[in-house]
Amino acid sequence: MNRQNNHELIVSGIHLELTPSLKTYVQEKTDRLFRHEERIVRIRVELEYDGKVDVASRFKAKGHILINGPDMNAIVSSDECHKAVSLLTDKLDRMLRRRSRLLKEKRNHPHSIEFNDVLLPKTA
Secondary structure, eight states: OEEETTEEEEEEEESSOOOHHHHHHHHHHHHHHHHHOTTEEEEEEEEEEOTTSOGGGSEEEEEEEEESSSOEEEEEEESSHHHHHHHHHHHHHHHHHHHHHHHHHHHHSOOOOOOSSOOOOOOO
């Protein structure tokens, strides 16, 4: 668990033992998300191993970002745990950038409606 600048990171493993190196890898990868968006309250990362599925998707990484506004969720599967964490952080980063871009677009282009010369049809 990491707590810095009022941010919180929760890492948990399902059917998987979390080694200290894996925890530090997740922490290093998610620090980038905290730097990009200051309104993040908490990031929860769940790493899951399922030996019953095919080799290409044995490791799942689930990410949940608690942020001021709607929460963000993402799931990625891969053949390696470290690769799944890397893909997850890339996906969450794209989601945060898209959200930021949409908020800026909405802020910079307010919608104004004029009804001066327009005739509106009467509704029944």
